[in-house]
Structures are given as structure tokens and as C-alpha cells.
């Protein structure tokens with residue numbers, strides 16, 4: 358589904374991603390873990406066309422999409438749900454969802470997709486006329502993910518969906534991601550909450566200073582002493 362090889366990203370003199378190679382297979386949830394500033398967001402932005410890599414290749418279903426404009430990449434089924442939710446706080450829940458379908462001309466298909474999101478997230482259905490900014494943090498995160506789903510992703514890039522949420526709500530968001538994946542969407546999941554991410558991921562990579570320092574199955578990462586020490590609170 359997604360193959361990245363030798364990816365480099367520079368911001369002027371900052372070398373944010375260094376020779377990174379990773380893959381996401383069809384049907385997989387792959388976690389990208391690492392501390393603040395490790396290069397996780399930059400990696401997602403380089404994949405989805407928001408920043409231009411200075412080296413390496415990004416292949417989506419075998420096609421080279423390196424450095425293509427973001428809207429072209431989105432129309433190929435790769436949807437990036439950025440950090441911090443970025444919903445439109447003065448628009449209703451329903452209008453926020455409709456914005457996810459901005460590339461879609463077929464109105465009947467758009468309504469089918471919003472209905473599917475409401476089936477998956479009944480809390481949003483109950484609040485469809487409510488302003489986005491008045492939702493709770495967890496509901497806003499669900500709305501951001503719901504809006505990404507309306508775009509019709511085959512591969513979903515999620516940046517820190519657990520950020521700022523209470524543990525119970527984090528678990529609900531992770532369940533939602535697992536459900537989306539079970540319905541056929543591959544997921545690349547950036548998380549600082551390694552415990553939550555490794556519960557639902559199949560595989561993972563650990564980034565440190567822009568480089569992948571460890572990778573493997575979620576089980577192998579969960580039991581790796583280096584991961585336990587650095588990312589699982591030494592538990």
C-alpha cells in the first residue's frame with residue numbers, strides 16, 4: 358500500500374527526517390512512535406504532500422507520489438488527519454463532515470458517506486446541528502476522524518489522535534481506529550501514547566532524531582526493554 362525509502366526532509370538547516378524507510382501493508386495499522394521533535398509529523402506531511410522531501414521516494418500502491426501536490430495525493434485515497442483536530446469550530450458537525458467530501462462531485466455518494474460516519478459514530482449523529490467548537494475534546498477528535506472518512510481513504514494518516522484526551526476517551530478513539538481498519542482502511546498512526554497505539558497496531562517503528570531506531574511487530578516492540586524504558590513509562 359505505502360512504501361517509503363530513504364526519505365529525507367530538511368527545514369533549512371534542520372534535518373528533520375533522515376534516510377527513513379517504512380511500509381504500510383493493505384489492512385495494517387502501523388504505529389510511528391517517538392518523542393517530541395522526533396520527526397513524526399514531518400514524516401506524515403512529507404507522505405501527504407504538505408512538505409517536499411529533500412530525498413527519497415514515496416510509493417502509494419506502487420505509484421511514485423513523491424513531492425506531488427497534496428490534493429492530488431488525497432484524490433488517490435491517502436487522507437491525512439492532522440494533529441490538533443483542526444475542525445471548523447463555527448460550522449456545524451454536519452457541515453464539517455461535508456467538507457471532508459470537497460473533492461467529491463457525486464452528492465448521493467457524499468450523503469452515503471456521511472450516513473456511514475453517523476452509523477459508526479452515533480454521538481456525532483445526535484449532534485449533527487451543533488457547532489463543532491462546542492463539542493468535547495473527544496467528540497472533536499471523532500469529528501476530525503469522521504471528516505477524514507468522508508474523504509474515502511484507503512490509507513489514513515493519523516497524527517496524535519489521543520492528544521489531550523482522558524484515558525477512557527483515548528480508548529474509545531483507539532477502538533474507532535481499529536473499527537475503521539477492520540472495515541478495510543490501512544492506517545499509519547503517529548502517537549506519543551505508545552501504550553495505546555501498540556494495543557491496536559500490527560507493527561510499529563520508533564523514530565529518534567528523524568531516524569528509525571527500532572521496528573517490528575507490536576508484540577515485539579511492547580516487550581522490548583528499550584521501548585519499555587523510553588516510551589512505556591518503564592512499566
Ligand code: ATP
Nearest residue numbers: 368371373391392393394395396397398399400549
Ligand atoms: P511532536 O510529537 O512534538 O509533534 P514530531 O515527532 O512530530 O514532534 P516534527 O514536528 O516532525 O516532530 O519536528 C521534527 C523537527 O523538525 C523538530 O526539530 C522541529 O523543530 C523541526 N520542524 C518542524 N516543522 C518545522 C518548520 N516548519 N520549520 C522549521 N523546523 C521545523
